[in-house]
Amino acid sequence: xxxxxxxxxxxxxxxxxxxxxxxxxxxxxxxxxxxxxxxxxxxxxx
Numbered sequence: 001x002x003x004x005x006x007x008x009x010x011x012x013x014x015x016x017x018x019x020x021x022x023x024x025x026x027x028x029x030x031x032x033x034x035x036x037x038x039x040x041x042x043x044x045x046x
Contacts, residue, residue: 008027008036010025010027011026
């Protein structure tokens with residue numbers, strides 16, 4: 001179970017970076033500060 005203050009599980013996700021789409025893995029940023037933003041209404045007509 002994911003909990004505040006605990007280590008996040010590794011995952012991969014599509015991302016837009018440097019003018020194109022790519023896949024990123026959380027483990028690529030091990031040892032660095034990371035801010036995760038999630039907004040499910042993006043690219044929808046809501």
